[in-house]
Amino acid sequence: MANSKWSQILFIVIITLANLFQCNIATDPFVQQGQDNIGRALPGQNFNISFEHYSGYITVNEDVGRNLFYWFIQADHVDPTSKPLLLWFNGGPGCSSIAYGEAEEIGPFHINSDGKNLHFNPYSWNQVANILYIDSPVGVGFSYSTKNSSDDILNNGDKRTAEDNLIFLLKWFERFPQYKKTDFFISGESYAGHYVPQLSQVIVKYNSATKHDSINFKGFMVGNALTDDFHDQLGIFEFMWTNGMISDQTFKLLNLLCDFQSVEHPSQSCERILEIADKEMGNIDPYSIFTPPCHANDNQQIKRKNSVGRLRGVYDPCTEKHSTIYFNRPEVQRILHVDPDYKPAKWETCSTVVNTNWKDSPRTVLDIYRELIPTGLRIWIFSGNTDAVIPVTSTRYTINALKLPTVSPWRAWYDDGEVGGWTQEYAGLTFVNVRGAGHEVPLHRPKLALTLIKAFLAGTSMPTLEPLTAAS
Incomplete structure (x- = not known):
């Protein structure tokens, strides 16, 4: 879809939503947030919490009964409404924000290797914000349509996702009106590099x-984000080569045979050299090139030491497997208010059906950045520097394409x-590189990620090294 056509359609959609919004509210079957309250104990939760959390559905299309599932976790504060509200998206397209964002990255409830019990995440972002996760679009996680379900799931794309997410937000704020005046931010990673700026654009137009x-x-932040096909793919090949993952010859052929115009629809000759590059890389996790991959028959947590023998903690590369076990448990689905009549036959972290039938995906969203930067929104981009899928080289090329003046030059930040x-x-725009983090920055560097979100929400620069004080 051409960028100008996309913008025109969005404007028409916003006007339509503004006219129809009030009548849609009345048809929402859930009008009291108390109906969505989860309580203080999830299955397998052996620790106490002092905050409330809620889950349920918002109907975003009455005609086909399109319902998006959400999980809202209040800030761990005596007055949650005094803290910002952050909406989090994972990517894919077709991956669950609950599977990744909540269960292994920024949420307080993380899943043990047995898939049955939970452990508390001491670096949960709900220390500093109220966190709202959506399984978006329909067909992802627990989100569903009641009519023509199969056809509806086959017609997802960037445009409809942005429209549905706006409707979701408008109706969610009616269910939780105490957060209407709260500072609202959006964040996410990977393909959310499309979701987040596109929803931001729609919100600005709606307002x-x-x-x-x-x-x-107030603003948005994306990490290791798909942003611009040309620069993203250019940076991927350079990252693989400079990190010694592919040969000189393969690097040359990638640049020769792949035109950098589409990461989703490469030519046959490009496909063949990509396969060669994949073989040369070997059995590594491209999302985190220096950590162990998940071995199918090995559920043990793998310890990762640095050169001086200190532990960052325990890194588990098999977190997706644990989520699959946990969220397929009937007692978990029951307490999360999953509709038993429309629960998935098998809950999955990502939907292959949604991903392979995606209808529209612009080659770039840089035009949206150019449109939104002058509005004064707080816009941050972060990147874990051990990710080979959307590496830091891609992100830097993309930011450079915006040709923005530098306000504060390149420097190290400290924790x-x-x-x-x-x-x-x-x-x-602010760019933050996170040392030693992969594609999912909060998974691999949770403490650094918490420092990052604190600075973003506060609107401050990343911390500098505090000067040493003289001994008394």
């Missing part, structure tokens, strides 16, 4: 088109006296 029920939207990564601030 401009209507004077009632506007969303108190507890050690380099946490590097950062550069531009006019209207």
Whole structure:
């Protein structure tokens, strides 16, 4: 879809939503947030919590009964409404934000290797914000349609996802009106590099088109994000070569045979050289090239040491397997208010059907950045520097394409006296590189990720190294 056509359609959609929104609210079967309250104990939860959390459905299309499943976890604070509200997306397209964002990255409830019990995440982002996770689009996780379900799932794409997510938000704020005035931010990773700026654009247009029920939207942040096909793919090949993962000859052929125009629809000659590159890389996890991959018959947690023998903690490369076990348990689905009449035959972290039938995906969203940066939104991009899927080289090429003036030059940022990564601030955009993190930054570097989100929400620069004080 051409960028100009996309923008025109969005404007028409926003005006339509503004006119129809009030009548849609009345048809929502859940009008009291208490009906979605989960309580203080999930199956396998052997620790106490002091915050409330809720889950349920929001109907975003009455005609086909399209329902998006959400999990809302309040900030761990005496007054949650005094903390920002953060909406989190994972990517795919077709992957569950609950499977990844909540259960292994930024949420408080993480799943043990047995798939039955939970452990508390001490670096949960709900220490500093209320977190809202959506299984988006329909067909992902527990989200479903009641009519023509198969056809509806086959017609997902960027445009409809942005429209549905806006409707979701408008109706969710009606269910939780105490958060209407709360500062609202959006974040996500990977293919959410499309979801997040596209939804941001729709929100800005909605707020401009209507004077009632506007969303108190302040900004967005994306990580290891698919942004621009040309620069993303250019950076991938360079990253693989400079990290010694592919041969000189393969690197040359990748640049010769792959035109950098589409990561989703490469030519046959490009496909063949990509297969060669994959073989040369070997059995590694491309999402985190220096950590062990998940072995199918090995459920043991794998310890990862650094050069001086200290443990970052325990890294488990098989977290997806644990989620699959946990969220397929009937007692878990029951307490999460999963509709028993429309629960998936088998819950999966990602939907192959959604992914392989995706209808529209623009080659770039840089035009959206160019549109939104002048509005004054807080916009951050972060990148784990051990990811080979959408590596830091891709992100840097993409940001450079925006040709933004530098406000604060490249420097190291620190966490507890050690380099946490590097950062550069531009006019209207901040870039943060997270040292030693893969594609899912909060999974591999949870403490650094918490430092990152604190700075983003506060609107401050990443921490500098505090000067040493003289001994008394």
